Each structure stands twice: as C-alpha cells, then as structure tokens.
Amino acid sequence: MDVYLDNAATSHPKPQPxxxxxxxxxxxxxxxxxxxxxxxALGGARMLLKCRxxxxxxxxxxxxxxxxxxxxxxxxxxxxxxGSLRVGDHVVSTLMEHNSVLRVLKGLEVRGLIEVTLLSxxxxxxxxxxxxxxxxRRNTALCISTHASNVTGAIQxxxxxxxxxxxxxxxxxxxxxxxxxxxxxDVSALKCALYAFPGHKGLLGPQGTGGLYIAPDTPLxxxxxxxxxxxxxxxxxxxxxxxCYESGTVNLPGIAGLQAGAALVSEEGRKHWARxxxxxRMLYDGLSAMETVTLYSPAEDAAxxxxxxxxxxxxxxxxxxxxxxxxxxxxxxxxHCAPGMHGWLRTLRRGTVRVSPSWQNTPEDIDYLLAVLRDxxx
Numbered sequence: 001m002d003v004y005l006d007n008a009a010t011s012h013p014k015p016q017p018x019x020x021x022x023x024x025x026x027x028x029x030x031x032x033x034x035x036x037x038x039x040x041a042l043g044g045a046r047m048l049l050k051c052r053x054x055x056x057x058x059x060x061x062x063x064x065x066x067x068x069x070x071x072x073x074x075x076x077x078x079x080x081x082x083g084s085l086r087v088g089d090h091v092v093s094t095l096m097e098h099n100s101v102l103r104v105l106k107g108l109e110v111r112g113l114i115e116v117t118l119l120s121x122x123x124x125x126x127x128x129x130x131x132x133x134x135x136x137r138r139n140t141a142l143c144i145s146t147h148a149s150n151v152t153g154a155i156q157x158x159x160x161x162x163x164x165x166x167x168x169x170x171x172x173x174x175x176x177x178x179x180x181x182x183x184x185x186d187v188s189a190l191k192c193a194l195y196a197f198p199g200h201k202g203l204l205g206p207q208g209t210g211g212l213y214i215a216p217d218t219p220l221x222x223x224x225x226x227x228x229x230x231x232x233x234x235x236x237x238x239x240x241x242x243x244c245y246e247s248g249t250v251n252l253p254g255i256a257g258l259q260a261g262a263a264l265v266s267e268e269g270r271k272h273w274a275r276x277x278x279x280x281r282m283l284y285d286g287l288s289a290m291e292t293v294t295l296y297s298p299a300e301d302a303a304x305x306x307x308x309x310x311x312x313x314x315x316x317x318x319x320x321x322x323x324x325x326x327x328x329x330x331x332x333x334x335x336h337c338a339p340g341m342h343g344w345l346r347t348l349r350r351g352t353v354r355v356s357p358s359w360q361n362t363p364e365d366i367d368y369l370l371a372v373l374r375d376x377x378x
Contacts, residue, residue: 001328003365008150008178008307008356009332010200010207017260018204025256032249044252051259052242058266059195060186061213068212068242069250073177074100076196076212079245080173081105081142083220084194089141090115094127095340096149096156101175102340105144115139120344125154125298129164142171147179151341151352152297153280153307155183162191171218177201181265182273182305193218199254204261209254214241224248272359276306279357279366283308286370292377296345296352309352312376317351320376324353327372331355 004012025047031040033048052064061067070076077100085091091105095118108114117135119127132143143165148155158174165172173194179185180195181202187195192215199209214220222237226247231238238244265272281301287293292313298304312320321333334351335342342348357366 001368003329003361003368005355005357005361005365005369006330006332007201007358008354011202011204011358013360014206014257015204015261015264017264018206018257021256021260022206022253025253029252029256031252033252047252047256047259048250051255051262054259054262054266055211056213058185058262058269059180059213060188062188062216065242066214066216068214068245069255070196070210070212071208071251072200072210073175073196073198074210076210077101077173077175078104079212079220079223080194080196080214081144082108083223084142084171084173085114086141087113088139090117090137090139091142091144092117092119092132092135092140093144094119094121094146095344096121096125096127096146096151096154096338097144097340098146098150098175098177099337099339101144101146102338118340121154124303125149125152125296126156127161129157129160132161133164133168136168136170140170142173144173144175146175146177147185148183148305148307149338149341150178150307151336151338151345151354152309153178153304153356154298155179155303155305158190158192166191178305178307181261181269182276184269187213187215199258199261203258203265205258206254208251209258212245214245220245222247275359276357277301279361279363280304280306280308282363282366283355283357283369286366287373290370290374290377293373296347306358307354307356309354311347311350311352312373315350317347317353320353323376324369324372329369329372331369 029043031044033044052067055067056064081104105116109116119131121127162172171193174192176197180197195213199205200207224247225237294311296309317333321331332354
C-alpha cells in the first residue's frame with residue numbers, strides 16, 4: 001500500500017494540470033517576465049497576471065493587483081509582519097501560531113523592538129474576538145491569528161475577530177496556511193488587512209510558492225529591494241504594488257503550477273471540500289472508537305479543516321508515524337512547528353500524530369490506516 005495522508009504538510013499527488021503547467025513554463029513559456037519584450041517573456045507576464053486574477057477571485061479580493069507572490073507562507077508572513085511594525089509597537093497573537101509567526105515576533109521582542117501578547121485558546125481550541133479585544137493597547141499595531149490550527153485543525157472565529165479589530169482600527173493578519181483551498185476564504189468579509197497563504201497545500205501548486213493578500217490602503221515597508229522590471233532608471237525601490245514587493249526573478253514554473261492548481265480549486269473546490277469532510281469524519285469516528293487513542297481535534301465537522309491529531313497510548317508520536325511509514329502510510333509525527341500549541345495541549349514531550357486527508361484519498365485509505373492502528377493497539 002502507498003497511502004499519503006500528510007496533506008497539511010504539502011498536497012500529494014499534484015494534479016496532472018499542475019504538472020503540465022510547470023513543464024510548459026520550463027519549455028514553451030521559458031522567459032523572464034517584466035525583463036524582456038520578446039514573446040516568451042510576454043507569455044510569462046500574461047500567465048502571472050492570470051494567476052493573480054485567479055487567486056483574487058478565489059479570495060474575493062478587489063483585484064489581482066492586491067495579490068503579491070511569495071516564496072511560501074513563511075515568506076509572506078515575514079513580509080506582512082516586518083513590513084507592518086515599527087519600534088515600540090505592540091502585537092497581539094496566539095499560542096496556536098506556527099513558528100513562522102512566533103519566531104518572527106519573538107525575534108523582534110528579544111531585541112527590544114516590539115511588545116508581544118500571546119493569547120491562550122479556550123476549551124474548544126479557539127481564541128475569541130473578545131480575548132483579542134481585551135488584549136488591545138494604545139500602541140497595538142497588529143493582531144495575528146491562524147485561520148485554522150495546523151495541529152488540531154480547529155477553525156478560528158476569524159470573521160468575528162476581523163469585525164472586532166476593524167472597529168478598533170487595528171491591522172489584522174491571518175495565516176491561511178491550513179485554510180485556503182480547504183474552506184471558502186473571503187478576505188473582504190473577514191475584514192483582514194493581510195492574508196498569507198502557501199501555494200503548495202490546499203491550492204495544489206508546487207512547493208516554493210505562496211502569496212500575500214494586501215488590502216487597499218494597507219501600506220507595507222518593502223521586505224526586499226532590487227530589480228522589478230519597472231522604473232529601472234531609479235536607484236530607489238518603486239512604490240507601486242504589487243511589483244514593489246516582488247524584487248528579483250519570479251518563480252515562473254512554480255506560479256504556472258499554482259495558477260493551474262488554483263483554477264482547479266476555483267472550479268471544483270466545493271466538491272473537494274465535501275469529500276475531505278466526509279473522509280475526515282470517517283477518520284475521526286474510527287479513532288474515537290479506539291480505547292488507547294487520545295484525540296486533540298474538534299469533534300464537529302464544521303469546527304475543523306481536514307486535520308486530525310491524536311496519540312496512541314503512551315507512545316511517542318514520531319514512533320507511531322515511523323511504524324505507519326513502514327506499512328506504507330505517510331503521516332506526520334512531532335511538534336508540527338507549533339510549540340505554543342503543544343504546550344497548551346501538554347504534548348511538548350511527545351508531540352502528536354497528525355493525519356490530513358485530501359479529496360484525492362479514498363475511504364479504503366482511511367480503512368487501511370485504522371486497521372493498522374488497531375493492529376498496533378493490541
């Protein structure tokens with residue numbers, strides 16, 4: 001058996017249209033968009049524009065000009081955080097965040113540049129808008145939350161948080177790493193100023209791709225400067241987005257694959273989400289019936305994305321993941337780059353086993369995983 005259940009890390013297998021698009025970018029379209037005026041470069045530029053527009057439509061952003069291409073979600077989060085903050089600012093975030101948020105904030109904090117407040121989730125594994133509101137100070141410049149926990153899959157009340165913060169005039173950044181491509185995302189309704197996302201997970205694109213939605217009237221300091229293909233007569237970085245945030249040669253093959261993946265999600269997303277939910281329910285119910293399993297994810301379908309974390313007896317999560325790998329099942333064991341969440345779950349010592357099905361899995365995949373776990377339980 002070859003069962004892949006680690007889609008929260010990266011989606012697999014990549015759909016054939018994604019593979020075809022990457023190949024076309026390396027052959028038919030292989031030029032440098034924005035740098036040259038020949039047909040190959042212009043074809044690449046048109047593809048970049050098409051991808052921006054596809055992503056904008058998928059997120060209900062005002063236009064493709066508000067979507068910036070990044071190397072991954074971590075790059076997007078660094079761009080959003082460091083571009084938003086000044087010395088003396090206060091930031092409110094949560095213990096649920098990935099290290100791509102926590103390490104950025106803690107690095108700035110230990111250098112004495114900013115103050116940070118990290119909020120604990122409640123019993124449901126979520127952080128309420130009321131908690132954010134109570135933590136606000138006069139110098140609060142930014143609030144950050146994940147859309148869905150990468151450890152438990154718990155969906156956060158991002159719409160309520162966004163509504164609350166917009167009333168207070170505080171900038172809101174959402175980490176959409178485990179949400180986009182798995183649940184509907186409407187950045188306008190969420191009232192977020194910034195939405196960071198990877199291209200290689202729910203959007204089905206290649207690794208090394210991602211993006212950042214930047215709302216209108218949300219200025220950011222540029223995270224990197226260099227060639228943009230525009231205003232080349234000036235030694236200063238141009239001011240116009242999105243190009244001002246995208247210095248250097250873009251990942252044309254990766255973005256071509258991302259365009260193909262995002263288009264597939266746009267066309268068939270709701271069907272895919274329903275299948276993921278069905279498989280995740282089957283997985284959760286099967287694990288719940290096992291005596292030695294401890295579950296950390298919400299029980300309600302609507303409360304989580306397709307991520308279920310658990311432990312088997314008193315075993316280390318990495319040992320369970322390794323044993324599953326020997327039986328042809330790919331999952332993830334460990335701390336999932338989220339030490340605050342594992343501290344709250346009291347799983348810092350052994351982590352959790354994380355299973356993340358996709359619409360490309362089958363009920364037989366889930367049955368096989370559960371059968372192997374039951375065998376290990378004996």
